[in-house]
Amino acid sequence: MKKYAIIVAGGSGQRMQSAVPKQFLLLQGKPVLYHTIAAFYQADATTEIILVLPVDQFSYWETLIAGLPAIPHRLVAGGNSRFQSSQQAIQTLSEDGMVAIHDGVRPLIDPALISSSFQAASEKGNAVLAVASKDSVRFYSADKKRFEHLNRDSIRLIQTPQIFSVKDLKEAFMQEYSDDFTDDARVVEALGIQINLVEGSYENIKITTPEDLLLAEVLMK
Ligand SMILES: Nc1ccn([C@@H]2O[C@H](COP(=O)(O)OP(=O)(O)OP(=O)(O)O)[C@@H](O)[C@H]2O)c(=O)n1
Ligand SMILES: C[C@](O)(CO)[C@H](O)COP(=O)(O)O
Numbered sequence: 001m002k003k004y005a006i007i008v009a010g011g012s013g014q015r016m017q018s019a020v021p022k023q024f025l026l027l028q029g030k031p032v033l034y035h036t037i038a039a040f041y042q043a044d045a046t047t048e049i050i051l052v053l054p055v056d057q058f059s060y061w062e063t064l065i066a067g068l069p070a071i072p073h074r075l076v077a078g079g080n081s082r083f084q085s086s087q088q089a090i091q092t093l094s095e096d097g098m099v100a101i102h103d104g105v106r107p108l109i110d111p112a113l114i115s116s117s118f119q120a121a122s123e124k125g126n127a128v129l130a131v132a133s134k135d136s137v138r139f140y141s142a143d144k145k146r147f148e149h150l151n152r153d154s155i156r157l158i159q160t161p162q163i164f165s166v167k168d169l170k171e172a173f174m175q176e177y178s179d180d181f182t183d184d185a186r187v188v189e190a191l192g193i194q195i196n197l198v199e200g201s202y203e204n205i206k207i208t209t210p211e212d213l214l215l216a217e218v219l220m221k
Contacts, residue, residue, distance in 0.1 A: 006052065172187045
């Protein structure tokens, strides 16, 4: 089975507010993004890795990785939204197979979890990583105009990678954009396809705000 990994890193990192785009910040002396693609390469070196970056960051990225062990990958230009960034990469897929879409800023993904998730996706049609909430949860009731308690056992926090067939992704990303397309699973689900959640990892954090980088540095040791 042909495997692809689309690593989306086309965002602008507004919540991080760093001078250097967050995907290029260093963890253990290497760019966040390098750790991320290395995990997919380590999971299976035959996976075709597609890296989505803003086009004006292509040359900076090439400079950054020049002295590091080479990991084969190709670059695709990102779009204005995460949906568009995934879409641009999906349009370049030429063979049937399974595709893991993963946030470039989740560098702590475990290669073993990547492999087991590809296996789950090939058996069930798709696989989306998720973890239970460790905190109590409330949701806003627009009717009652207040936050109400929710049983946390009924909640899952969604992570990446999210793995689908090339066929389902190509069809899903022909749909018109909707505001609730906050992840690729929601786009595929909008076709009427059931999403198969698999156990993610609390270490698979997304580097979103400055304290996440400190945590990632500790977890990586
Ligand atoms: N137009 C976009 C927006 C986001 N992403 C990617 O989607 C992942 C998750 O998004 P997030 O953490 O929100 O990154 P940013 O959009 O960069 O951050 P922010 O929302 O704080 O601006 C990131 O790897 C980000 O680069 C992308 O490829 N293209
Ligand atoms: C895809 C994602 O990481 C799943 O948790 C998340 O939805 C990305 O959201 P963001 O607003 O782009 O950070």
